[in-house]
Amino acid sequence: MSVTTLSSQGLAQRQPSWLVRLFDYKPFLIVMCLAPAIGLLSVFLTYPLGLGIWLAFTDTTIGRRGVFVGLENFQYLLTDPLWWNAVFYSVVYTGIATFGKFALGFWLALLLNNHFPFKSILRAIILLPWIVPTVLSALAFWWIYDPQFSIISYLLVDVLHWRSSNVDFLGSAWPARFSLIAANIWRGIPFVAISLLAGLQTISPSLYEAAMLDGASAWQRFRYITFPMMMPILAIVMTFSIIFTFTDFQLVYAITRGGPGNSTHLLATLAFQRGIAGGELGEGAAIAVSMIPFLVFATLFSYFGLARRKWQQGESND
Amino acid sequence: MTDTVAQTAAVADAKAAPDTMAWDSGLRRLMMIYLPLGCFVLILLFPFYWMAITSFKPNAELLNYKQHNPFWISSPTIAHIKHLLFDTSYPRWLWTTMTVAIGSTTLSLIASTLAAYAIERLRFRGSPYVGLGIYLAYLVPPSILFIPLATVIVQFGLFDSPLALILVYPTFLVPFCTWLLIGYFKSIPYELEECALVDGATRLQILRRITLPLAVPGLISAGIFSFTLSWNEFIYALAFIQSGANKTVPVAILTELVTGDVYQWGALMAGSLLGSLPVAVFYSLFVDYYVSSLTGAVKE
Numbered sequence: 203m204s205v206t207t208l209s210s211q212g213l214a215q216r217q218p219s220w221l222v223r224l225f226d227y228k229p230f231l232i233v234m235c236l237a238p239a240i241g242l243l244s245v246f247l248t249y250p251l252g253l254g255i256w257l258a259f260t261d262t263t264i265g266r267r268g269v270f271v272g273l274e275n276f277q278y279l280l281t282d283p284l285w286w287n288a289v290f291y292s293v294v295y296t297g298i299a300t301f302g303k304f305a306l307g308f309w310l311a312l313l314l315n316n317h318f319p320f321k322s323i324l325r326a327i328i329l330l331p332w333i334v335p336t337v338l339s340a341l342a343f344w345w346i347y348d349p350q351f352s353i354i355s356y357l358l359v360d361v362l363h364w365r366s367s368n369v370d371f372l373g374s375a376w377p378a379r380f381s382l383i384a385a386n387i388w389r390g391i392p393f394v395a396i397s398l399l400a401g402l403q404t405i406s407p408s409l410y411e412a413a414m415l416d417g418a419s420a421w422q423r424f425r426y427i428t429f430p431m432m433m434p435i436l437a438i439v440m441t442f443s444i445i446f447t448f449t450d451f452q453l454v455y456a457i458t459r460g461g462p463g464n465s466t467h468l469l470a471t472l473a474f475q476r477g478i479a480g481g482e483l484g485e486g487a488a489i490a491v492s493m494i495p496f497l498v499f500a501t502l503f504s505y506f507g508l509a510r511r512k513w514q515q516g517e518s519n520d
Numbered sequence: 521m522t523d524t525v526a527q528t529a530a531v532a533d534a535k536a537a538p539d540t541m542a543w544d545s546g547l548r549r550l551m552m553i554y555l556p557l558g559c560f561v562l563i564l565l566f567p568f569y570w571m572a573i574t575s576f577k578p579n580a581e582l583l584n585y586k587q588h589n590p591f592w593i594s595s596p597t598i599a600h601i602k603h604l605l606f607d608t609s610y611p612r613w614l615w616t617t618m619t620v621a622i623g624s625t626t627l628s629l630i631a632s633t634l635a636a637y638a639i640e641r642l643r644f645r646g647s648p649y650v651g652l653g654i655y656l657a658y659l660v661p662p663s664i665l666f667i668p669l670a671t672v673i674v675q676f677g678l679f680d681s682p683l684a685l686i687l688v689y690p691t692f693l694v695p696f697c698t699w700l701l702i703g704y705f706k707s708i709p710y711e712l713e714e715c716a717l718v719d720g721a722t723r724l725q726i727l728r729r730i731t732l733p734l735a736v737p738g739l740i741s742a743g744i745f746s747f748t749l750s751w752n753e754f755i756y757a758l759a760f761i762q763s764g765a766n767k768t769v770p771v772a773i774l775t776e777l778v779t780g781d782v783y784q785w786g787a788l789m790a791g792s793l794l795g796s797l798p799v800a801v802f803y804s805l806f807v808d809y810y811v812s813s814l815t816g817a818v819k820e
Contacts, residue, residue: 222722225722225723225724226722226723226724228642228644228723229644231638231642231723231724232638232642232644234634235634235635235637235638235642236634236635236638236639236650238630238631238634238635239631239632239634239635239654239694239698240635240650242627242631242687242690242691242694243654243657243690243691243694243695245672246669246672246687246688246690246691247657247660247665247691248657249672250665250668250669250672251660251664251665251668253668253671253672254664254665254667254668257667257668257671262671306560309556310557310560313553313556313557313560314557316553318553318554322808324557324561325811326804326807326811327561327564327565328560328561328564329803329807329810329811330564330565330568330800331564331567333748333799333800333803333810334568334752334796334799334800335751335752335754335769335770335795335796335799336752336754336770337752337754337770337771337773337774338571338769338770338773338791338792338795338796339567339568339571339792339796341571341773341774341788341789341792342567342568342570342571342789342792343567345570345571345574345785345788345789346567346570348785351582351583351585351785353570353590356585356590360585388563388564388567391560391564392564396811441659445659445661446661449661449662449663449664450663451662451663451754451755452754452755452770455754455758455774456774469663470663470755473663473667474666474755474758474759477667478666478667478670478759483667483670483671486667487667487668490663490664490665490666490667491664493661493663493664494664497661501659
């Protein structure tokens with residue numbers, strides 16, 4: 203097509219107009235526009251994803267090409283107590299942290315939805331934990347959880363006299379697990395709160411007025427107006443939150459590195475330890491791949507479980 | 521103040537008796553809104569306060585709670601920051617992080633603007649599916665990809681080079697930015713482009729002269745978001761960079777400054793504070809764009 207249009211052009215403008223015409227030819231333009239994004243994503247996302255699944259079925263180590271070993275890696279993982287431990291903690295971590303983030307985040311969103319002075323400044327400040335690099339705030343938590351100089355221990359022991367000895371936050375399994383969950387909740391609250399606040403602001407006030415005229419109590423207004431109206435946004439935010447909490451790496455790596463006694467390994471940190479630090483690429487890839495079923499299940503559950511109303515009604519206005 | 525409280529209270533609680541309402545709801549408001557809000561702010565900000573105050577405390581004060589109130593500094597010092605800037609490669613790490621963040625942000629903005637324009641404005645058969653595919657890419661977490669990506673990076677000979685990070689970060693930036701920009705392009709009236717087409721403008725001229733200038737707020741939002749995300753990225757930077765000099769700030773602090781059994785908390789916290797400042801400052805300049813991109817993306 204560009205050739206035929208070209209011949210009708212004046213000779214003087216041939217060179218620029220040939221290029222211009224080529225770039226105005228829609229199919230070519232579409233390909234050119236999509237090329238950078240699709241190219242980057244296929245080379246650095248789709249290809250590695252496939253490669254990762256392939257690696258999980260080989261015995262590759264760093265510096266040696268592996269051979270196909272079938273399900274051997276996965277069979278080994280099933281007998282590995284550390285893997286089971288990581289699965290267990292990943293599920294516990296995701297479950298409790300998601301619940302905490304959403305309960306507190308929703309509460310904070312409801313609080314922020316009121317009118318008070320300096321609201322926009324407050325909203326900006328509240329997002330800080332989410333903006334700051336996670337590893338750096340995790341370091342602050344590590345310092346807060348210090349066995350000897352923890353500021354929380356100081357408060358409890360020397361100021362409030364509630365305890366007689368320092369809290370051992372990271373020294374034993376369960377306290378360490380809950381300390382990490384607390385740090386994760388702290389980091390996640392702002393995102394949940396601000397996203398849900400956006401949802402709250404889209405609910406029409408006339409619904410509340412109508413409910414109040416009918417004599418609905420504050421709880422009833424929340425239960426029958428706010429909550430159902432928030433469902434679609436809750437579903438999306440929760441899907442994201444679950445995916446990124448389950449695959450979390452930074453907090454655990456920065457604060458405990460999986461310790462004490464491997465009790466706080468998440469699947470991602472275990473995969474790193476085996477795959478990169480230990481050099482067993484195949485096994486590490488198998489651990490990473492073993493996250494996929496959990497992720498798919500969690501996504502389907504939170505998305506379809508919560509967004510039920512929406513797809514039942516077949517709404518597609520966004 | 522009391523006026524507005526009374527007014528909102530009158531709207532909020534029509535059933536209460538008019539005379540006791542103002543005082544009662546004022547107290548109620550304090551208990552139900554300001555008190556919990558205060559607690560939230562206190563808890564959300566405390567780690568930063570603690571980080572900041574630790575970075576300026578001399579070591580003697582840092583580890584002695586009996587004689588010094590830990591919540592305050594009696595003799596502030598900049599020794600930790602000095603140590604960081606002159607005895608370690610901290611400036612180098614900051615520079616690397618900045619380069620990587622700016623490089624990957626630019627790359628992703630270009631790629632996602634073009635992609636969003638093609639999907640939303642050039643409309644071809646299957647364009648919604650391409651959009652969906654790019655969106656799905658956002659749901660693939662880096663924790664699954666870092667091991668195979670490490671082998672890909674080695675194959676390309678980019679191991680231990682910041683260029684690897686610049687090329688890899690768009691994998692999580694492009695999906696988000698594309699998604700955001702599609703929303704922005706949607707809000708620009710198509711009639712404007714039609715007018716330009718009638719006047720004989722080419723597609724690229726339309727993109728450059730009409731669509732992009734109107735989408736500037738979207739571009740800024742996407743840019744800030746990308747910048748903070750790439751500044752904060754950790755797992756790829758940890759896996760792909762080996763030599764001390766090429767590390768980004770979050771990785772370097774954790775792997776280069778945490779040494780031995782006695783942690784230099786002052787220096788660690790000073791490093792964290794300095795590493796957080798650029799994003800915090802950047803964020804505070806564009807906070808409205810940031811919030812709107814966050815919430816806009818959720819609503820989309």
